[in-house]
Amino acid sequence: MFHVSTSNAMSRSLQLFDKVxxxxxxxxxxxxxxxxxxxxxAYTYHFGPLGTELxxxxxxxxxxxxxxxxxxxxxxxxxxxxxxxxxxxxxxxDTENGQDQGKIFNQLRFSDKCSVAEDCSxxxxxxxxxxxxxxxxxxxxxxxxxxxxxxxxxxPENDKYILRSCEKEVMTLQFFCTxxxxxxxxxxxxxxxxxxxxxxxxxxxxxxxxxxxSDLGSGVxxxxxxxxxxxxxxxxVDSLIVRSDLHKHMTDEQHNKLPFNKESVPHVIQIKTDxxxxxLSFLMDAYSEKERSDxxxxxxxxxxxxxxxxxxPVKVAVLLQIPQQSELRDVAQQLSSELRxxxxxxxxxxxxxxxxxxxxxxxxxTPYCITILETTLNNGIVMFRNRNTTLxxxxxxxxxxxxxxxxxxxxxxx
Numbered sequence: 523m524f525h526v527s528t529s530n531a532m533s534r535s536l537q538l539f540d541k542v543x544x545x546x547x548x549x550x551x552x553x554x555x556x557x558x559x560x561x562x563x564a565y566t567y568h569f570g571p572l573g574t575e576l577x578x579x580x581x582x583x584x585x586x587x588x589x590x591x592x593x594x595x596x597x598x599x600x601x602x603x604x605x606x607x608x609x610x611x612x613x614x615x616d617t618e619n620g621q622d623q624g625k626i627f628n629q630l631r632f633s634d635k636c637s638v639a640e641d642c643s644x645x646x647x648x649x650x651x652x653x654x655x656x657x658x659x660x661x662x663x664x665x666x667x668x669x670x671x672x673x674x675x676x677x678p679e680n681d682k683y684i685l686r687s688c689e690k691e692v693m694t695l696q697f698f699c700t701x702x703x704x705x706x707x708x709x710x711x712x713x714x715x716x717x718x719x720x721x722x723x724x725x726x727x728x729x730x731x732x733x734x735x736s737d738l739g740s741g742v743x744x745x746x747x748x749x750x751x752x753x754x755x756x757x758x759v760d761s762l763i764v765r766s767d768l769h770k771h772m773t774d775e776q777h778n779k780l781p782f783n784k785e786s787v788p789h790v791i792q793i794k795t796d797x798x799x800x801x802l803s804f805l806m807d808a809y810s811e812k813e814r815s816d817x818x819x820x821x822x823x824x825x826x827x828x829x830x831x832x833x834x835p836v837k838v839a840v841l842l843q844i845p846q847q848s849e850l851r852d853v854a855q856q857l858s859s860e861l862r863x864x865x866x867x868x869x870x871x872x873x874x875x876x877x878x879x880x881x882x883x884x885x886x887x888t889p890y891c892i893t894i895l896e897t898t899l900n901n902g903i904v905m906f907r908n909r910n911t912t913l914x915x916x917x918x919x920x921x922x923x924x925x926x927x928x929x930x931x932x933x934x935x936x
Contacts, residue, residue: 535753542805543683545825549886551576551805552684564688565678567798572886575835575867577801581671583832584693584795587718588669595667595695598655644790646771648696653779663781664788665707667697682754684798695793698782701766704789708744708764711791715748715760722830724807732756743789750803759799763792804833808887814912816877827887828910831930836888837861838926840870841879843895854894857904857922864923866930884909890929892922 546552550570557564569577589597656662676690699707712731720726734745748760768788772780782788808827815821831837840858842850851872858870869888871879876893883891893905898919906925907914917925 538809539682539753539806541811541825542802542809545809545827545885546573546683546805552801554683557688565686566689567684567687572835573801576804576829576833577797579833579835580797580800580804581693583722584718585669587714588667588693588695588793592667594665595669595697596655596659597669599670600651644765644768644771649768649771649776652696653776656780665697665699665703666781667695669693669695680757682752684802685757687798691797693795693797695791697791697793698768698788699791701789704743704764704791708746708762708791711762711793712746715762715793719748719750719759722804722832724810724828724830728803728807729759730756750799750807752803752806757799757803759796759803761792761794763794765790765792804829814881814884816880818877824881824884826884826909829887829889831889834887834889835867836869836883836886837866837890837930838868839879839883839888839891840868841874841876841891841893842872843876843893845873845875847896849899850894850896853898853919857892857894857919860923861926864927866926880907890926 547554549572551573553568553570555566555568557566585597589595652668655668656666659666671691671693673689673691675688678686678688680686697707697711716729716731719729723729728751730749730751732747732749734747742763743766744762744764746762747758748762749756750759766789768790769777780788805827808829810826810828811823812826813821814824814826829835838861840854840861842854844850854870854872858868861868869883871882874882876891880891887909889909891907891909893907895903895905898904902919903916904919904922905914906917906922908929
């Protein structure tokens with residue numbers, strides 16, 4: 523009986539995954555392309571407006587949590603030619619400059635499948651970059667961190683949809699600290715990263731912390747992973763690697779340029795966040811099917827994406843109770859413009875009734891809808907709808923911007 527129950531649960535989970543993939547393709551979150559070459563098939567992905575905004579919001583939320591909210595973490599960028607995985611050529615950007623992707627694929631030398639620790643190995647090139655950057659930061663001292671975004675081509679380790687992409691994108695942090703404080707800082711970043719994933723998740727228990735004690739690479743003292751429970755098993759969305767071999771890749775001249783005490787061995791905590799795994803985990807975590815009724819009381823099973831407002835591609839949709847009425851359209855367009863000017867991503871479909879719009883906006887994860895009513899022209903009252911609860915409240919149009927900001931909790935990474 524237990525095995526049957528487990529099998530049924532697995533089957534339902536895989537069905538859920540198939541539904542998420544269909545949603546990605548039907549709404550343009552992500553569109554798969556397959557390239558043929560001497561090494562076999564390679565998959566790349568294009569992202570439509572919704573997928574692009576979701577990924578941008580993902581990056582911004584990460585950047586705010588790891589960089590902007592910290593006094594001792596600094597962001598930087600490097601030329602695309604230097605952001606690469608070992609034995610990987612050409613660069614990802616080559617496929618974005620009009621070159622034929624088939625020809626590019628024929629030239630690829632994918633990096634071998636490697637462990638997280640090997641993938642995060644420290645090189646003398648990293649030390650050169652570090653020493654050239656720290657001189658621009660007045661008064662920098664340990665502990666401090668350097669963060670950046672990296673994109674490269676690689677050999678995928680999973681055959682599930684976007685996880686089989688040959689294009690890898692990661693957000694990385696190199697956090698430097700002294701040996702006697704490394705455990706304290708590691709515990710800090712463990713808590714911080716797990717809390718971050720759970721804070722923006724729909725089902726917090728889907729994300730968990732795992733520590734790896736075996737198969738540690740050379741110079742690696744600790745490996746910890748934040749993982750998401752996909753239907754086929756745990757996948758790492760965040761890795762935290764502690765390395766103690768930084769000094770082996772540093773010359774005396776480089777050491778003198780860095781704010782390290784010569785009597786102590788500098789350690790580095792490397793955090794790497796996988797955007798593709800995170801992107802798919804957010805969609806899986808948010809996906810649900812619920813019975814919802816329209817204005818006539820008709821109940822139907824609808825897809826609802828419970829994306830956190832910080833991640834949602836569209837924050838607010840401005841709808842019309844009567845699409846045919848031109849005066850209401852003017853009000854909707856003016857309100858939409860006001861919201862966009864405030865930095866709030868907004869859609870304003872003018873030719874579809876509210877019931878149809880509610881279904882679509884729920885499906886793409888829009889947290890809030892504002893409906894311009896037939897009576898709005900007389901009394902200025904509009905209807906404000908919450909995606910998660912479907913509760914509706916009546917608000918004066920002049921209070922909409924402040925209400926939306928309050929509900930969204932607007933901050934630096936919105």
